[in-house]
Amino acid sequence: MAVATAGQLLHFELGVAYEIFGNPPVGAEDWYDVRLCGPGTVQVGPFMVEPDDGLDRLASADTVIVPAIADVDQAPPAALVEAVRAAYDAGARIASLCTGAFVLGAAGLLDGRRATTHWAHTDVLSARYPQAIVDPDVLYTDNENVLTSAGKAAAVDLCLHLVHVDHGAAVANTVARRLVVPPHRAGGQAQFVATPVPVSGDHALAELLAWAQARLDQPLTVTELARRANTSPRHLGRQFRSVTGQTPLQWLLTQRVRRAQQLLETTDDGIEAVAIATGMGTATTLRRQFKRVVGVPPNAYRRSFHNT
Structure with missing residues (x-):
């Protein structure tokens, strides 16, 4: 396995790769x-690191890991891009961690493939490499020989996924226990980053958003919100899109799901109780909407994030 470097890297993702792939668990073979x-x-x-080999070594590697690059505003080093492409052409499996996806994009490896990166940079990745199918709402993507991960903790998930693929669930779980992390989070899970929504401040909807958030357990409607804001539903819709980037109903659903996440993390309330507390009404509705927004069912989310 080769870890490809050039330019300036972020140390967390490089450390993740070395911690997982550089430390064989007891009983692991090959x-x-x-x-x-x-x-x-x-x-x-903050460190200066001397590589073990030159970039030409990538062409003989079975797997190439591209850690996060520090500056996505600058084009990745041409030598690194060319070496990663050459490794892929030679049959290597290529995996990027966080912003390492920009190297894969520059090498043309994301064209026509699903990809992700840290949620803060997905718009830039999509704009720079429009042939890539960028998904901002997943932990990682697996296209068999081209894989990408979102930021930080998702890099751990992708590396554990590779161990799982190569060595099986038991070995991957052993590595996860050593790291004290969940043994497996499916790549299709959302990055669990709530869309920033200003609920306070000097914008036109500040009072209304705070009022609505305090009443998420109630069956709020656009008409009721407009009446509360002393405006028409149509004008309210324009205000919501301007302030939140969402329609009123989309914003309400996002807030209900965020509230459900909080309850799943911090309480032992049953799914039915969570559904009522968040205005979803029934457990069936909560499960459907939660999975659509977050990417996993409520019970799976709770298993990963409940504060025990």
Whole structure:
């Protein structure tokens, strides 16, 4: 396994790759031989690191990991892009962690494929590589020989997924226990990053949003919200899109799901009780809407995030 470097990298994702792939668990056979490959000394966060091999070594690797690059506004180093492409053409499996996806995009490996990166950079990735199918709402994507992960903790998920694919669930679970993290989170899960919604401040909807958030257990309607704001439903819709980027009903659903997440994390309330407390009405409705927005069922979310 080769870890491809050039330019300036973020140290967390590089550390994740070394921690997972560089430390074989007890009983594991044919573990990874990890080599850091780069054109010369590389800056990794505040540290200067000397690679084990040059970038030409990538062409003989079975798997190439591309850690997060520090500056997505700059084009990735051409030598790194060319070496990653050459490794792919030679049959290597290529996986990016967080903003390492920009290297894969520059190499043309995301064209026609689902991909992701840290949620803060998905719009940039999509705009720069329009042939990529960028999904901002997943932890990682697996196209068999091209894989991408979202940011930080999702890099752990993707690396554990690779261990699972290569060595099976039991070994992957052993590694996860060592890291004290959930043994497996499916790539289709959302990144669990709530859309920033200003509920306070000096914008036109500040009072209304705070009022609605305090009443999410009630069957609120657009007409009622408009009446509360002393405006027409049509004008209210324009205000909502301007302030939140959503329609009133979309915003309400987002807030109900966010509230459900909080209750699933912090209480032992049953799904029916959570549905009532969030204005979803029934457990069936909560399960359907929660899975559509978050990407996993409420029970699966609770297993991963409940504060025990």
